[in-house]
Amino acid sequence: MATDLLARLQKSPALCDGAMGTLLYAKGIFINRCYDELNVSQPELIRGIHHEYLQAGAEIIETNTFGGNSFRLARHSMADRVREINVAGARLARDAAKSFDVWVAGSVGPLGVRIEPLGKTSFEEARTAFREQITALVEGGVDLLILETFGYLEELHQAMLAAREVNPKIPVVAQVTIDEDGNCLDGSTPEAFTPRLEEWGADVIGCNCSVGPVAMLDAMERIRTATSLPLAAQPNAGIPRSVEGRNIYLCSPEYMASYARKFVAAGVRLVGGCCGTTPDHIRVMKAALRVGEARARVNTAPAAGQAAAVVAPATPLEKRSGLGAKLAGGEFVTMVEIVPPKGTDIRKELEGARFVKSVGVDAINIPDSPRASARMSNQALSLLVQQEVGIEPILHAAIGTCWAFSRICWEPLRRESGICCASPATLRRWGIIPTPRRCSMWMRSGW
Numbered sequence: 001m002a003t004d005l006l007a008r009l010q011k012s013p014a015l016c017d018g019a020m021g022t023l024l025y026a027k028g029i030f031i032n033r034c035y036d037e038l039n040v041s042q043p044e045l046i047r048g049i050h051h052e053y054l055q056a057g058a059e060i061i062e063t064n065t066f067g068g069n070s071f072r073l074a075r076h077s078m079a080d081r082v083r084e085i086n087v088a089g090a091r092l093a094r095d096a097a098k099s100f101d102v103w104v105a106g107s108v109g110p111l112g113v114r115i116e117p118l119g120k121t122s123f124e125e126a127r128t129a130f131r132e133q134i135t136a137l138v139e140g141g142v143d144l145l146i147l148e149t150f151g152y153l154e155e156l157h158q159a160m161l162a163a164r165e166v167n168p169k170i171p172v173v174a175q176v177t178i179d180e181d182g183n184c185l186d187g188s189t190p191e192a193f194t195p196r197l198e199e200w201g202a203d204v205i206g207c208n209c210s211v212g213p214v215a216m217l218d219a220m221e222r223i224r225t226a227t228s229l230p231l232a233a234q235p236n237a238g239i240p241r242s243v244e245g246r247n248i249y250l251c252s253p254e255y256m257a258s259y260a261r262k263f264v265a266a267g268v269r270l271v272g273g274c275c276g277t278t279p280d281h282i283r284v285m286k287a288a289l290r291v292g293e294a295r296a297r298v299n300t301a302p303a304a305g306q307a308a309a310v311v312a313p314a315t316p317l318e319k320r321s322g323l324g325a326k327l328a329g330g331e332f333v334t335m336v337e338i339v340p341p342k343g344t345d346i347r348k349e350l351e352g353a354r355f356v357k358s359v360g361v362d363a364i365n366i367p368d369s370p371r372a373s374a375r376m377s378n379q380a381l382s383l384l385v386q387q388e389v390g391i392e393p394i395l396h397a398a399i400g401t402c403w404a405f406s407r408i409c410w411e412p413l414r415r416e417s418g419i420c421c422a423s424p425a426t427l428r429r430w431g432i433i434p435t436p437r438r439c440s441m442w443m444r445s446g447w
Contacts, residue, residue: 005060005103005144006171006203009230009269015260015289016060016105016146016234016272017053018282022249024049034076036068039088046089050096056279057286059102060270062146063089066109069133071121075112083136090140105146105173106137108159115155123158130162144171148234149209149274151177151185153193160200173232173270174202177210182219190219194226206232209274212239212251213259221266230269235259237276249276256281257288264292323363323392335394337365338385340376346384353389363392 008014024035027045038046046064053061068086070079078085086106093104111129115121134145145163150156156174163172174197176184183189188196197205205227207216216235223231238251260271271289273281318328326333336356338349353364364385366378382393 006230009204012293013264013269013271013289014059014103015057015282015286016232016270017050017058017062018273018277018279019275020049020062020064020066020107022276023052023278034067034073034078036065036073036085036089037076037078037081039064039085039092040081043088043092046092047096050093052279053282054096054100054102056283058272058282060105060144060272061093061097061102062105062107063093063137063140063142064107065089065133065137066107066148067112068107068136069109069111069129071111071113071129072109082132083139086133086136087140090137090142094141103143104141105144106134106140106142108133108137108145108147108163110150110152110155115152115158118152123154126155126158127162127165130159131165134159134163134166138167138170142170144173146173146175146232148173148175149177150175153184153186153188153196156197157200160197160202164201171203172201173204173206174200175206175208175232175234178207178216178219180211180215182215182222190222191226194223198227198229202229204230204232204270206234206268206270208232208234208272209236212236213256213263217259217262217266220263220268224267231267232270232272233263233268234270234272234274236274237278237281240276251276251281253278253281253284257284260285260288261292264289321392323394326362333363334361335363335365336361337367338381339367340378340381342375344376346376346381349381350385350388353385353391357389357391361391363394365394365396367396 005014021035024038024045025031029035029038029045049064050061063086065086067073068082068089070082073079073082073085090104090106097104108130111121111126113119113121115126116123137145147156147159147163150159153176156176160172160174163170176188176193176197178184178190184193194205205223207219207223213233213235216233220231220233235256236251237249237256240247240249242248256273256277263271271285273285316328318325323333336352338352341349356364364382366382366385368378378395382395385391385393
């Protein structure tokens, strides 16, 4: 079964479950309880959560053992119950999954203490604690191990060594937690920690927790360039916001599902969720992945009697247009925005385009129906400006009405090129101070 998982990840993505603690808290279990001990004292509660995720479409469920090591259990005076709690957790998940064709993953989290050289706990003590927990999980029947939410690489290294000592053949998913810049909490960048995890023997490398899907997608794209191993991504449902004294995760199931498709497009093969994700999120993510797989099959399968289409090589940026040549050469680019008219008379717009061309402007930005007003199609105006004036138009496409989509799409362009096709007012709303580097010239009343 374990070998089947790695073979499956080479062919298509697999969907993991979501948060355990979020659901336990929602069901009335307060945070001062030992959640791992519930495997023994309230097994039906844990089994029920596993069933919710399985019915939502999860293909991998994790045991309720994230804090099941002796260091964390000692806070609840349960350090001597490591084997009991972890075996119970593994068997609960195994029992819940018996009617489903899924995999059971043993969840292993950090120790919750600093290890050398930052703390008093030695490498050997850390490895012994991980070995004790992993031995119990393997005894309980897990198919793979997910080492998750590790902020310090050396601690994760000790967990991986312990896993190989217990069972050298069990698949290991090694996941770090990152900040909004994509770096591990010990400062390691994706380009630094990825080759180290691969060298230490990880079968799957990834990130989980801490940040929402936007920052994690950026990190996964950087990790993809550093390894050919399968990747895993399990983001939080956004960063929690304080609402009337409560921390609320605001990412909707639909929002998480849209990023599940983006993760797969970026090369991720194990997709799931962490804090704040629920069976509702997993259900919609499952549907999104099914649609993506169906589209991929349709797009890649040639029609009967036809040869597969030959993909033409992409034209280099510098050869696409004069504007592309300037961007590729790192030259400063000046753009002006001209709004489509409310009628069909475009004389004023063409006159303005001729003037800005005469003073050296490189291109014209033509937005799509600003402020939801009825105007001439920006596609038509772009074509006429190009034909009549001979200046390159930049056609804006409507990709969503929400501010978050605008920021997601334009912010990477700003970071990479220093050029942003947005008004100074919009830039200020994003927290960006307009400067000549970011917005060089604008043509619109009131800007």
